[in-house]
Amino acid sequence: MLQQYFGSRKTILFILAGVVILALLLIFWRLISLQRAASESAAEPALRISYCGAEPEELCVLSFGRDMEDNMVVNVFVPDRKFPDFYLKIKRPSGESVYLCEKNREVSTSVFCFGEMVNLQEKMEISLISSENDRLIAFGNIMLNAILVSGQFQSESDGIQIPEETLGTPTPMATVASTALTSTPTPTFTPDPSYPSYP
Amino acid sequence: MTFYINVLMDGFSVLVDQAWTIFSILIIVVWGQTIFTAIFKKAFEDQFTFLELFSLSLAGWILPSSLLSVLLFIGVFLFGEIAAIVIFAIATGVFISTLFVWKLNRVSLLTGLILILSFAFFLTLKLAFLRNIILPSYFDSAEHYRIIKYFVGYYELPSNDLPLSNYYHVGFHLLSASISYFFDLEIVDTILVFGQAMLAILPFSLFFIVKRETGSNAAAAFTGLLAGLGWHMPSHLMNWGKYPALFSLVGIHFVLNVGYLAYRSNRFKFKRSIYWLLGLGVLVSALIHTRSLIVFVCMIIAILFTAWRGRLPLFFQWLVFVLVLCALAVQIFVVQKSSILTLLFGYYTGQDIFATSLVIFFLIFSSWAFPDLTFFMLAISALMMTGLFIPVTGFAGYGPQTLLDRPYVQMILYLPLSILGGLGLSGLFQFLQGLSFYPKRLMPFVTLFFVVFLFWNAKNNHKFYPSDCCQFFNRDDLAALQWMDRTLPLDSNIMIAASNLYVTSLEEGALAGADSGIWIAPMISRKTIPVRGNLSFDRSDVHVDICRQKIDFIYVGNMPQSFNVLQLDAQKDWYQIAFLLPQARVYQVIACP
Numbered sequence: 001m002l003q004q005y006f007g008s009r010k011t012i013l014f015i016l017a018g019v020v021i022l023a024l025l026l027i028f029w030r031l032i033s034l035q036r037a038a039s040e041s042a043a044e045p046a047l048r049i050s051y052c053g054a055e056p057e058e059l060c061v062l063s064f065g066r067d068m069e070d071n072m073v074v075n076v077f078v079p080d081r082k083f084p085d086f087y088l089k090i091k092r093p094s095g096e097s098v099y100l101c102e103k104n105r106e107v108s109t110s111v112f113c114f115g116e117m118v119n120l121q122e123k124m125e126i127s128l129i130s131s132e133n134d135r136l137i138a139f140g141n142i143m144l145n146a147i148l149v150s151g152q153f154q155s156e157s158d159g160i161q162i163p164e165e166t167l168g169t170p171t172p173m174a175t176v177a178s179t180a181l182t183s184t185p186t187p188t189f190t191p192d193p194s195y196p197s198y199p
Numbered sequence: 200m201t202f203y204i205n206v207l208m209d210g211f212s213v214l215v216d217q218a219w220t221i222f223s224i225l226i227i228v229v230w231g232q233t234i235f236t237a238i239f240k241k242a243f244e245d246q247f248t249f250l251e252l253f254s255l256s257l258a259g260w261i262l263p264s265s266l267l268s269v270l271l272f273i274g275v276f277l278f279g280e281i282a283a284i285v286i287f288a289i290a291t292g293v294f295i296s297t298l299f300v301w302k303l304n305r306v307s308l309l310t311g312l313i314l315i316l317s318f319a320f321f322l323t324l325k326l327a328f329l330r331n332i333i334l335p336s337y338f339d340s341a342e343h344y345r346i347i348k349y350f351v352g353y354y355e356l357p358s359n360d361l362p363l364s365n366y367y368h369v370g371f372h373l374l375s376a377s378i379s380y381f382f383d384l385e386i387v388d389t390i391l392v393f394g395q396a397m398l399a400i401l402p403f404s405l406f407f408i409v410k411r412e413t414g415s416n417a418a419a420a421f422t423g424l425l426a427g428l429g430w431h432m433p434s435h436l437m438n439w440g441k442y443p444a445l446f447s448l449v450g451i452h453f454v455l456n457v458g459y460l461a462y463r464s465n466r467f468k469f470k471r472s473i474y475w476l477l478g479l480g481v482l483v484s485a486l487i488h489t490r491s492l493i494v495f496v497c498m499i500i501a502i503l504f505t506a507w508r509g510r511l512p513l514f515f516q517w518l519v520f521v522l523v524l525c526a527l528a529v530q531i532f533v534v535q536k537s538s539i540l541t542l543l544f545g546y547y548t549g550q551d552i553f554a555t556s557l558v559i560f561f562l563i564f565s566s567w568a569f570p571d572l573t574f575f576m577l578a579i580s581a582l583m584m585t586g587l588f589i590p591v592t593g594f595a596g597y598g599p600q601t602l603l604d605r606p607y608v609q610m611i612l613y614l615p616l617s618i619l620g621g622l623g624l625s626g627l628f629q630f631l632q633g634l635s636f637y638p639k640r641l642m643p644f645v646t647l648f649f650v651v652f653l654f655w656n657a658k659n660n661h662k663f664y665p666s667d668c669c670q671f672f673n674r675d676d677l678a679a680l681q682w683m684d685r686t687l688p689l690d691s692n693i694m695i696a697a698s699n700l701y702v703t704s705l706e707e708g709a710l711a712g713a714d715s716g717i718w719i720a721p722m723i724s725r726k727t728i729p730v731r732g733n734l735s736f737d738r739s740d741v742h743v744d745i746c747r748q749k750i751d752f753i754y755v756g757n758m759p760q761s762f763n764v765l766q767l768d769a770q771k772d773w774y775q776i777a778f779l780l781p782q783a784r785v786y787q788v789i790a791c792p
Contacts, residue, residue: 055331062674065780067682068787075678075780081216104681106387106722107333110674112681193539193701194711195337195439195606196668197431197546 047138049126052077059083059138061126062110066117074099074113076128081108084130086137088113091125118144203654206663209330210323217329220392221322223382227374228400230294231260231267237297242472249306250416251407253314258404258453261446262476265483268373275354283354287381321427322399326392327663328437333677335390337669338712340440343372345721347386350376370487371443394437397445402427404452405617408459411466412572413625417646422621424650425613428657429554429620431546432613435662438669444610447491450484451614454495459572462502493602494611497582505575520566523577530584539701540587543609547616550660554653558616561623568626576615576622583608587703604702624649671758676715679754679783684723686778687752691725693785694745694753696732698760714756715783727754736766742773746791757782 052060056077065073074088088099099115118124121143128138214221236256247255267290274282306314334340350372379389402423410419426433436445457477460467484491508519534540547555565573586603624646631637631645683693695716700709713732720727728750735741745753753774755762767774767786778785 063678063781065675065678065778067686067779068775068777073678073682073778073780075674077674102681102685104677106385107674107677110333110677110681112678114682193542193605194698195441195542195609195702197435197542197549 046136047128049128049138049140050142059128061142064144067114070117071114072099072117074101074115074126076101076111076113078103078109078111083109084132084137086111086128086130088115089127089129090115090118091127092118092122094119094122120144202658203324206327207320207323210325210327213326213329214323217326217388217392219382220384220388221326221396223378223384224389224393224396227264227378228257228260228396230290231262231264232256233294233297234263235259239476242470242476243468246467248410249310251410254404254406254410254419255453255456257400258407258449258456259476261449261453261487262479262483265370265374265486268370268377269486271354271377272350272373280354283380318399318403321402322396324663325395325398325434328395328434328665329391330664332391332665332670333674334387334672334718335394335440335442336438336665337440337671338717340390340442341712341717341721343375343390343440343442344386344718346372347376347379347390348721351380351386354380368443368488370483371446374446375442390442394442394445397449398427398434398437401433401445401448401452402617404449404456405614405621407456408572409618409621409625411459411463412569413622415625415628417643418621418625418628421624421646421649421653422617424653425554425558425620426617428653428661429558429617430551430613431660431662432610435546435666436610438666439606440669441606441610443488444490444607447484447488448611448614450480450487451491451494451611454480454484455498455614458498458502462506490603490607493586494579494583497579497586500582501575501578504578505571508574509571516570520570520574520577523574523581527577527581527584530581534584534587539703540605543587543605543612546609547612553656553660554620555616557649557652558620558623561620561627563623564626564630565619565622566626568629569622573619573622576619580612580615583611599703601703606702671712671756672715672718673757673782675780675782676718676756678780679778679785680715680719680723682778683719683725683752683754683785687725689725691751692749693719693725693727694750694762695719695727695729696754696756696758696761697729698732713760714754714758716754716756716761719754732760732762734762736763736770736774742770742788742790743792745788750788752777753786753788755784755786 047059049059049061052062056062056079058079060077062075062077065075067073076088085101085103087101090097090099097116099113101111101113104110104112123141123143125141126139127136129135130137236252236259239252239255239259267286271283271286274286335344354376375386375389375393378384378393379386402425405422405426406419409422410416413419433445433448436442454477457473457480461469461473461477464473481492481495484495508516511519531544534543562573583603587601587605587608589602590599591602592599627645628642631642632639683691687693693716696713697710698713700711710729710731712729716727719725728748753762753767755764755767764784767784768776773788773790774786775789776784777787
């Protein structure tokens with residue numbers, strides 16, 4: 001029956017050979033990955049961690065911030081999607097704190113950590129500890145000079161005039177669900193066309 | 200040279216990082232290509248060269264692959280998740296049996312190697328775009344993400360809800376969701392890589408029409424190169440997050456190629472089954488992007504117009520030709536006068552001026568050597584531009600629109616320009632061959648000259664990396680959304696910045712997201728209320744209005760049209776900072792009566 005469907009014995013042999021080769025490749029790949037995992041678990045020197053540059057490529061701290069519960073937020077960049085899960089330990093003159101970290105579900109190279117607030121100008125010794133086996137992954141000394149404010153936010157403090165307006169009418173929007181808001185009409189101004197070309 | 204090596208290195212690093220995603224997407228493309236080629240060969244036998252068939256199948260893959268994704272959706276709807284397993288098993292079986300039983304064309308090692316290397320080169324170049332990107336660009340992407348997430352969720356747990364009452368661009372989302380679901384890919388990765396893979400594939404499918412018309416492989420390959428590197432489009436679509444529009448181009452290329460075959464039915468052994476292919480192509484393209492239907496109507500009118508012109512005496516043929524050129528000139532003038540539409544040509548006549556000028560120069564030769572196809576391309580351009588001014592009201596629940604909008608026409612202009620360029624190069628060959636003093640051995644050098652020119656132009660003017668214009672999202676936004684997801688109640692109302700949508704000549708103040716807040720609803724499922732970003736938070740009536748709308752939080756991203764943080768910070772009695780990172784903030788609305 002197989003021969004009737006696939007045409008000839010040669011074709012069946014080709015398919016079987018393909019399946020065997022595929023299976024061998026899978027076994028080979030599995031062996032390699034097991035070997036790699038074993039070698040990774042061997043002692044590795046701890047990495048250094050510092051502030052990120054404009055286009056981060058190595059493990060680094062993207063930014064510090066805070067939340068409404070007065071937690072300090074640490075935004076960490078990890079270079080590899082398969083970077084092990086970790087938590088932060090921050091040593092400073094007033095004591096040592098642990099910061100829980102969560103990988104972003106959508107972009108696994110971004111890790112969000114939070115914990116006790118640190119005072120400005122305080123020197124910190126940050127350690128990244130593996131959640132799996134408490135191994136030190138990376139460490140570095142960082143000083144929190146300020147909760148930085150970006151260029152965009154700063155430029156507005158230079159006195160850019162924002163046209164006055166009350167809540168606008170969210171007319172049908174193609175991209176998000178919106179509620180009906182009543183409002184006064186929008187003042188006329190020269191429109192910025194959507195979908196711009198390069199700046 | 201160093202420039203291209205650097206871009207290729209960046210692309211290669213993405214290639215390694217996203218190897219599984221790229222492999223999964225290419226498998227679906229190759230699957231569709233194989234099925235299409237087998238069916239086409241069965242219908243038309245060996246009337247086409249390997250290269251022609253390969254080029255056509257690089258547009259034709261979209262038919263079987265889209266139909267597979269539609270079948271998957273219907274199967275899961277009727278029989279649940281088990282249908283997905285059965286459908287994929289059948290698809291694999293069909294693929295294997297097609298490869299072995301239907302005996303696809305053998306290809307010489309050199310041809311195969313050149314094709315693979317050219318594709319790998321284009322793909323790697325295009326992948327460099329993803330080197331430092333976090334999420335797909337601009338506001339459209341968030342909606343595409345949401346719909347694909349809905350479909351992936353649907354396959355895992357079928358429900359009767361629809362993603363939107365006025366939702367109609369189903370093709371791209373179903374296809375992406377199927378791949379994401381079957382190969383277990385992150386949705387963001389699927390969207391990003393699929394877009395770049397399409398940009399790499401698209402130029403190859405334009406080889407067919409120019410090869411059939413001119414018989415010149417060099418001119419046909421030059422057409423593809425023009426389409427890939429000549430202008431900012433279609434690459435810039437990725438900065439706009441217009442993925443369905445990009446995918447509709449695959450359908451448009453296919454319908455154009457097959458439509459051309461139908462028009463030139465006297466040049467091969469014609470079979471009526473070509474109309475089935477055309478119909479299927481139109482259907483799939485419409486599933487991917489409804490506006491492609493308008494392009495097809497323009498194509499039909501342009502074909503009729505071309506056929507009518509062909510019957511006129513020679514003098515009147517040229518008169519009509521000149522009239523269409525004049526109509527185009529008038530349209531360009533009117534478009535340039537409109538503040539909304541002026542962007543249409545801004546870049547084609549700005550950074551892209553060298554490629555555009557080259558095509559204008561080539562127009563002389565293409566209109567001399569291939570007047571019919573040249574006229575068709577000019578006519579279709581004029582018709583599409585006319586679509587910018589024809590109003591349509593109330594379609595699918597949207598407000599006043601025009602048949603085609605400015606971004607769509609801007610996107611598609613590369614298509615007639617590329618074909619005119621290819622025809623022009625072939626026309627130039629014919630012209631030079633007619634000269635008595637022209638040595639024929641110079642022909643490859645003429646081609647090489649224009650190829651080098653294109654690469655030089657692309658190095659200086661083509662953007663291989665994301666544009667700042669449209670990058671809403673940064674890693675602080677990512678952390679802010681993560682914090683909101685773990686902290687804010689599910690029923691929180693979050694106000695986000697929006698700006699007016701201006702893409703047609705009939706806008707009436709529809710809103711579009713203006714910063715990363717647009718990702719809150721699709722990513723963390725909190726309700727968002729879009730409001731124009733230029734709101735005055737220092738006014739008490741604004742605070743009252745915000746309270747009245749039961750808005751709990753205000754999200755501030757890092758774009759020029761985001762909300763004004765200085766005003767928010769100044770009103771500490773009304774707006775309290777809830778989350779702060781350098782480039783992302785969340786304010787809690789307090790003191791509501």
